Amino acid sequence: MTQNDRDNSFIAEALPAFISEAHEQIERLEQLLLELEDAPDDRDLLDALFRCAHTVKGSAGIFGLDAVVGFTHHVETLLDHVRAGQVALTPALSTLLLQCNDQMRRLIADAQHPEDEDADAQAHRGALVARLQAACAQPAPARAAQAARAEPDSPATGNARWPVAVRFGGDTFRNGMDPLAILNYLRGMGEITALRCDAAAVPALDRLDPEQCHLGFDFVLDTAQPRESIDAAFSFVRDDCTLDIGAPAGACDGPSVTAAPRTAAHDAPADGTPAQDTPAQHPQAPAAASEAARKPQQRKAADAGHGDDQRFIRVQADRLDAVINLLGELVIASAGASLLARQTRQGALVEANDQISQLVEEIRNGTLQLRMVPIGETFSRFRRVVRDTAAELGKDVQLEIVGGETELDKSVVERIADPLMHLVRNGLDHGLETPEERVANGKPAQGRLVLSACHEAGSILIRIADDGRGIRRQKVLERAWERGLVERGTVPSDAEILQLVFAPGFSTAEQVTNLSGRGVGMDVVRRNIEALRGSVEIASDEGRGSRIEIRLPLTLAIIDGFLVGVGSSKFIFPLDAVVEVIENRQAVQALDARGRGIVELRGQALPVTSLRALYGLDSPAPERTSVVVLQAAGRRYGVLVDSLLGQHQTVIKPLGRMFRSLRGMSGSSILGNGEVALIFDVPALSQLAATPALSPVHAPQRATITTPEGQTP
Structure with a gap:
């Protein structure tokens, strides 16, 4: 292999690392520009903005990406003028810089898959360069003079x-x-x-x-x-x-x-x-490329102003996924070994396996934590969406982000981004009114759109709320009559009317725009969320606003579960959704034909459902049953089971095609003895237990109430 071949090999290996880091810098640059619109004189933000552009330009220069270097140089020059106080950061200039940031993103993407650039793309980039140069030629004299006095070693004019x-x-x-x-x-x-x-x-x-x-x-x-x-x-x-x-x-x-x-x-x-304004020809340096691949995060930390004690390593996502898959198999094997150890009744062996199980659990928690990321990174991307879409629609909208530090699995974050994008754009288009309409209705001219996230019972709850016009139920109902979704003249409940919004092809838009009106979107949103074992609900107050709630599992890989038995079948509840257990000494008989009833718990009526009746399990009911109390979406309900088998580390496996139509199920798991247990979707199961039965089911007076860990409250 020649030296040139080795050089090209090093470049090819290091380029993906540069692409990844450059995209991070560009995302950061966009967020800083949006933050500066509220604080245009914030020196720290201006310095960070300049460093982002400088880092992209410098790293691209090492790889000989002249198109990136040349264009980013003009952006960097303008940002330097802004930082020095020679040019004021106006909303129009922010718009220009955001457009330039989009151009940098395209140039970096093209670097990984180089193709001949068409004339339109070149003309567009040339127009942006001309606007950047024109902006640099229009300084703010007073601020420039002030900057010159503050920095005598850096003349405001000349080199x-x-x-x-x-x-x-x-x-x-x-x-x-x-x-x-x-x-x-x-x-x-x-x-x-x-x-x-x-x-x-x-x-x-x-x-x-x-x-x-x-x-x-x-x-x-x-x-x-x-x-x-x-x-x-x-x-x-x-x-x-x-x-x-x-x-x-x-x-x-x-x-x-x-x-x-x-x-x-x-x-x-x-x-x-x-x-100065012409990009240089940069030789392809394998050593520099190797350095770019070896220390991307160190440079990022330095540019962000962090200390030198922070160390990072970049790992490919598929490698981490492979480790988690092997970890799942290790959890299953560990459960099998523990079961065999208990069957031998050898104390030393049982104790050794318990220690191994504890270590496996710690490894599981630590490994899954590697994939947990704050959802605020996804929420922040919508600042640009709200800004541009609101301007296109002629609306004044303030975006509020709450709970951005809430963490969940990176794979969930990646797959929820598109549904969230549609819901945000839908709220801007359909939900929020124009300033004139809001003032006429006695509201502030500026609308509010709130993105929030929090943990709730082992899942993450995401809310998209606005203070707009809300969903006009009568209009939804009329459109449902027209499309034959509801028999004409039939008036469903308010909750059922709101659910019609998720019907395939449903839309209330009067005309088709580039944002909505084609009847494509909300049904796809629900389908994508349900594919993540999640659920979506709508609440609306006409004239005052709407709220969409999405519940998602924290991870798609391994969870703590509570194992129960019904006949010869095994089922798993997510442990975080289990509130308590009521142990009965005799079977409960007073259930309706669908296996639903009510049990009295501390003076409150608790709806219950029988898994045996619900899923048609062909096995005789035992003399002793238990009620597992679950909580979902702020509601509590009970599930009748035959036996309580305790806490269980659950490796989530997808359901086969035969079982995907089962309501209330989200996945399956393999137990230590090789049996398969179905994992319940607690929110979906709550809907099956929501309708009260005709006759209540009373718990015996001497019911014992215990937690899943076996502790009496």
Whole structure:
């Protein structure tokens, strides 16, 4: 393999790491722009915004992505003007920067799958560059003068000549860095003149170690960038070089500095250096690429202003999924070993297996925690959606985010993003009124859209609420009559009318727009949420607003379950949904034909349902049954079971096609003895138990109430 082949191989391996980190920086840049609209003079936000663009540009330069470097350079220049107080950050300028951020996102995506860019895309990018340059040419004089007085070493007009001397350490190549890539990056900031290589430091050819770096350079950088930007260019090699940046020679108002005499055999070329606004040609450096792949999160932490003690490692998602799948098999095998150990009745063996089971549980909790991410990262993406959609609809909307720190499985977050997007856009289009309509109805001109999340009984509850017009039930009912969803003249309950919104192809929009009206969306939303073992409900107060509640499991892999038996069948309830257990000494007979009734619990009527009757299990009822009290959506209900088998680590497996039509089931699990147990969907099961029976079922007077852990409350 040639050196060029090795270089290309390193680039190919490191490029995905750069793409991933660059997308994170672009997401961060967008959020900062939206935050700055409320605080345009916040210096910390402005500095963070500049660092994001600078990081993207610098990393792209290492990989020779000239299109990204060239365009981002113009964005960086404008942000530097804003940061220095030379240009005011107006709403129009924020819109321009958000559009430029979208362009950067497309350029980075194209870097992974390069294709020839069409003329329209080039014209669009050229128009954005022209607008960026025009914005830089319109400074705010008073603020520029103030910035100039505050930073005398960084002239507001003209460039400065920065003398730079750098000597790279012997391990620079071994640590994955290429000094020429850094010089080429500096050329993108301005013009390098008087470049001289320290030829005396290079040993004779017979004593030259090709893996050791002997390079040192002295040059003058003619640029408008401040000292911090020059220093940041060497951030990747700070531990492998000695750097001296002298005082600037002043604004460039004359000819360039004449290059000092140098030896051509060792000097890097100074001719043909591109101007400040022209991207340089960057060599593909395998060492630099390796460094970009090795320390992406360290650079991110540094750019965010965090301490050096934070360490990160980036792991591919499929590798983590494979570990969790193996962990599931380990949980099943551990349960089987524990069962066999108890059957042997050997105390030492049982104790050893209990210790192993405890360690497996700790490993399970720690591994699943690796996939838990705050849902606030997903919520924050909707700031841009609300901003742009509200502007398109001519509405004034304030987005509030509550409970963004609530964590759930990353796989759930990824799959819930699209349904949430549709619900947010639907609320903006159908729910919230225009400022004129709101004022006419006695409301504030600005509407409110609230995204909130919290943990509830082992699941996560997501709410999308607005203070808009609400759902007009009569209009929904009339449209249902027209489509034949409800027999004309029939008036269902309010709850049933609201559920019609989720019917396939249902829409109340008067005309088709690019946001709604085609009857595609809400049925897909419900189907996608139910595929995650979740549920969605709608509540609405006409004229005052609507609220959509989504309940999702925290994880799709492994949960703590409560194992019960009905005849020869085994079932599992999510442990977090189990409130308590009522143990009866005789079978309960007074149930209706569908196996539903009411039991009295501490003076309150508790609806119950029999699993034997509900699922048609062909087994005789025992003399002794128990009622497992569950809670879902703020309601409590009971389930009649034959036996209580205790807490069980549950590995969730998908249901086969034959069982997917079963109501109240969300998955299956394999027990330690090889049997299969079905996992209940507690919210769906609560709907089956919600309708009260004709005759109540009373618990015996001497009922024993225990928690799932066996403790009497």
